[in-house]
Amino acid sequence: MILIIGYGNPLRGDDGIGQKIAQMLEERLQDKHIQVESVFQLTPEWVERISQAQFVVFIDAGMDGEVGTIRQGFVRAETGEGVFTHNVCPETLLRAALALYGAAPPGLLISIAGESFDYSAELSPQLERVLPELAEQVEAIIKDLPVVV
Numbered sequence: 305m306i307l308i309i310g311y312g313n314p315l316r317g318d319d320g321i322g323q324k325i326a327q328m329l330e331e332r333l334q335d336k337h338i339q340v341e342s343v344f345q346l347t348p349e350w351v352e353r354i355s356q357a358q359f360v361v362f363i364d365a366g367m368d369g370e371v372g373t374i375r376q377g378f379v380r381a382e383t384g385e386g387v388f389t390h391n392v393c394p395e396t397l398l399r400a401a402l403a404l405y406g407a408a409p410p411g412l413l414i415s416i417a418g419e420s421f422d423y424s425a426e427l428s429p430q431l432e433r434v435l436p437e438l439a440e441q442v443e444a445i446i447k448d449l450p451v452v453v
Contacts, residue, residue: 307332307357308340309350313363318418318431321438322363325416328439333446338436346392349402354397355405359412359451362394366415372434374441378453379411412449 312319319344326342333340339353344357346362354360366375381402382395394413402408419428427435 305348305357306338306361306446306449307345308338308361308363308446309352310340310342310345310363311346313344315425316368317420317422317424318371318424318428319365319421320425321365321416321418321431321435323365323425324427325348325439325442326433328435329443329446332439332443338446346394346397348392348397348400350397351400351404354409355401355407359449360394360398361410361446361449362411362413364415365418365421367418367421368415369417371417371419371428371430373417374437374438374445375415375417376445378412379413381408399423412445414445416442 308329309327310322312322314320314323323342326340330340378392378421379398392412398408398411419430423443
């Protein structure tokens with residue numbers, strides 16, 4: 305199973321792009337081997353489900369790059385002492401899955417550059433304009449993953 309987690313605060317403007325993309329993907333990717341979730345933030349409660357996945361895709365907003373550009377990179381369980389700190393990131397969740405359940409699937413972080421992270425329930429106009437195109441690009445990335453389900 306591929307687990308897709310779109311996260312971010314939809315009350316902080318472009319920070320909500322991860323959730324918006326995840327909600328669009330949930331409608332588009334009708335496959336019993338794909339689970340899509342949209343959440344405010346990454347928390348330890350996701351560790352067990354992550355440990356059961358074959359692959360995890362994390363979708364979040366980023367602050368680097370031209371608005372609407374997509375960056376992607378593979379993530380793996382971070383090394384170091386302790387499992388959790390104040391900020392939970394994809395690497396932390398993968399490490400916790402490995403430590404607690406003996407399994408950490410490969411992961412991919414897709415980061416979409418935003419413009420405004422001020423208090424707002426709306427995306428910036430520029431990001432809102434390219435939202436359908438971004439959803440298509442993220443869907444294509446996911447469909448090209450080296451995963452057999």
